[in-house]
Amino acid sequence: MKPQMINATPSRRSVLKGLTAGGALAVGGFPGFLQAQSSAPIKLGFQLHRTGIGAAYGRWYERTTQAALKRLNEAGGINGRPVEVIFEDDGTDPKRGSEVVEKLASQHGCDAIFGPLFSHVVIGSAPRAGELKVPYLVCSEGFHVASGMLNRWTLQPGITDVRAQVTAMAPWVTQTLGKKVTMVFPDYAFGHDHRDFFTAAVEAQGGEVIAQLAIPPTETSFTRYFPRIPAETEVLYHVMVGPAVLTFVKELGEFYGSGEKPQIFGFIDSLEAVDLASPGLEFLEGTHFWEGQCRTQQPDATEAEIAYRAAVGVDANGASVADPKDISTYSHMFSCWETLFILKAGMEAAGYQSTADRKKLVEAIEAMTTMSAGTEHPQGDKRFNGKTHQVFGHQFISRVEGGKLIRVHTTSLEDGMYDDMVDYTTQSF
């Protein structure tokens, strides 16, 4: 037998453990709240954009998650254990995001963390999640997961990424609306993803992007950009986010007035949490939008989708049932609901008991392939690629009719798929 070295110097952790144990004994033996491992609640951390630029999304992400949590616990929780979700505001800031990951994992002892949307927050936080070895499930639609930039612990199983979204829609846009496209997008990474992937997808369909108008992120008025839209443009593709979105859309309407205009195709990101009936948006009548999930309840809505809408508190127009002016971020927020149920499925498949099983949880999610539409996936069925940690779902194209978004096309799962750029399963934990 090999002799073991006994280290006389206590390590930081051993001292910490000793002090903790001593403290527990000092206050009168073992506290009464200690429970058997199997009945203690599973703790999940939610990294929430409660303040900052993502606050409109954060408000609805929290409501959606609370509704999903209620449903989950009513149905018996995970592995028979109740589930608790701890929300922490990251201010939509990458530095704070990283600190929040730390807080949720180390201070609250969460089993897994999920929920962030904004790409820079995800990219800023993912390294810390990897270091802490905590499963980090993002609801971001950014291409950064499947691009291979992140790590084994970061997954996006609840929402399709932007590359797949634009790739899936390009065939319908070029075949139905026109082949000569002008793109208007914000001049930073989110806009560049649209520029690069949509341009490539349009060209693959025999179309052509004839102009690309990049709008600087500090811009507050857009009128000087619109004259640069070529007259021969058949489709104007726009995607804007941030506080100036409403101004952008209104000024676009003023630019074209009642005159002739190209077909207009926009990402609903431009108008998430914005009422289509807002003054100045009348010109959007007859234009088309991408939607991740249809804001207006469609006549063929599934029972699962109707139940989801009711559980979250969203009416048939996509607004809060408590306040018709409070418009939801319907195209994105389903990802929180679905991610929570993916955590349930993953934990149950992994036989998850404690944080020691986090690796098993990641491996269980990586092993997932198809996700069937239903209560747990109200947006629709999906296919998960365990190698790239990215899910692929259906995308919807809707037309504005009478101030409502009416679905005119649904893409197939295959429409958005692309070659793998990474195999996370080959990376070590």
Add this chain to the structure above:
Amino acid sequence: MKALALHLALIGALLAVQVVLPPYHYTNVARVMVLAVYAMGYNIAFGYTGLLSLGHALFFAAGMYATGLAVHSAPALLALPLGMLAGAAMALAVGLLALRTAGVAFMIVTLMFAQAGYLTILYYGPVTGGDEGFVLAREARMLAGLDLSADGPRYLTALAIFGVALLANLALVRSGFGRVMVAMRENEERSRMLGYDPFRTKLIALTLSGLYSGTAGAAYALMFGYVGASFAAIQYSILPLLWVLLGGAGTVLGPFFGALLMFYLIDLSSSVTDASNLVVGVALLVLVLFAPKGILGTIRERGARWLP
């Protein structure tokens, strides 16, 4: 001697306290030490020399991006000093132009330079990662054999950088040049009449300030594995000002205590209210009304006059 002992005691306390810090606070204190280096740099310009800059995020980001980009092809041991130099060089370049102005004009010019730097980062997205930024691989974060993605080495590296920066700061403000810096803050015209060159003094002070800021940015990138444009945005120019005001402008220890208190003020308040920024605002108002010289400044005023 008393002052040196106090500063050494703080470094010793930070070395000792790591044994009992819970994991969450262990990383937080490491983070605060790096940010305190940034605040110390700001304090050299603002607290000691009277240069109220609104553009220090540019120097922090220069260090962060120089190191973050260099580490793709060079070892961290080379990338770290490169980031430090980038912060100093950026401050020197900005100083050569901005120090032709003073007061409000200096604030605006530095703000504009920082904004131009921020937009440059966004525009050169293929190199800088734009608004999303980029992550540093674990292998790239090995500093002379120390894995900075691990808690222990990260804390000790942060402490080493903080300790050197603190003692150098103490030596600076107690040196003859440090007194000239304070003379510039108090009465530039009189200093000029005594034969000191205000432009040269302020330029050196701003460059040293940039060196500290760049060091903090470079260290932050290596320790936390992320480089992003948000660190070049306006709020990261305002934050060191707030840390310094809270801790005590013109005190060597003030920036550390300011950064520490502000960190925990935000951390604790954001757990109980959406309005954490309001809590910070109220705290600053209270400070301005009842302790305008900050925590250490007030202590110095009320007895501990030997505090540097």
